[in-house]
Amino acid sequence: MNESYTLHVAGLVRELKKVRIAPDLRIASFVMLGDTRLIEKCADALYEKIKGLGDINMLVCPEAKGIPLTHALAVRMGVDYVVARKSVKGYMEHPIIAEVKSITTTEKQVIVIDEFDAAKLDGKKVCVVDDVVSTGGSLRSLEEVLAKTGCTVISKVAVLLEEGGYSNDDLIYLERLPIFKD
Numbered sequence: 001m002n003e004s005y006t007l008h009v010a011g012l013v014r015e016l017k018k019v020r021i022a023p024d025l026r027i028a029s030f031v032m033l034g035d036t037r038l039i040e041k042c043a044d045a046l047y048e049k050i051k052g053l054g055d056i057n058m059l060v061c062p063e064a065k066g067i068p069l070t071h072a073l074a075v076r077m078g079v080d081y082v083v084a085r086k087s088v089k090g091y092m093e094h095p096i097i098a099e100v101k102s103i104t105t106t107e108k109q110v111i112v113i114d115e116f117d118a119a120k121l122d123g124k125k126v127c128v129v130d131d132v133v134s135t136g137g138s139l140r141s142l143e144e145v146l147a148k149t150g151c152t153v154i155s156k157v158a159v160l161l162e163e164g165g166y167s168n169d170d171l172i173y174l175e176r177l178p179i180f181k182d
């Protein structure tokens with residue numbers, strides 16, 4: 001059995017380890033964290049795709065693996081970004097919370113935007129960024145939270161669209177990623 005998947009993305013090649021997430025399902029684990037060259041190349045490629053959209057003045061990403069990519073993209077666009085957290089922190093006041101079910105979710109998970117960050121988003125035109133979109137559960141929950149902040153989501157981008165069920169054609173992405181059913 002092939003234990004890895006060879007991904008070609010943004011002019012680079014990476015071997016992704018296949019990991020089991022259910023008795024009959026394995027996914028290719030894509031972890032950009034710490035891979036500076038991959039982050040920079042993907043940010044370049046995504047920037048080329050969205051720079052013409054105009055008027056985006058804030059990025060938003062769910063933690064965690066998409067954060068460095070979002071930072072790199074934000075630098076290219078000359079904007080700031082907000083990170084939606086996956087737990088409520090003690091320093092948050094009046095956080096906006098939605099439940100999440102994603103392809104990797106094993107326990108109850110939430111997506112949270114602190115009131116302080118929500119205020120930064122009010123009136124902004126936003127691009128949502130993530131490393132991977134699979135079922136779209138994380139994206140949907142994030143949009144649910146964002147709808148309460150007064151921002152407008154202009155576009156959604158990801159490095160990979162995984163075959164986890166997300167079917168909207170509104171996602172800008174670089175490559176598709178298969179899943180592996182046994």
Ligand SMILES: O=P(O)(O)OC[C@H]1O[C@H](OP(=O)(O)OP(=O)(O)O)[C@H](O)[C@@H]1O
Nearest residue numbers: 063064065102103133134135136137138
């Ligand atoms: O479309 P979905 O089915 O929601 O899956 C995509 C989400 O899953 C991954 O995050 P993960 O839950 O692994 O969290 P992490 O980045 O905090 O490790 C990925 O970074 C997306 O946020």
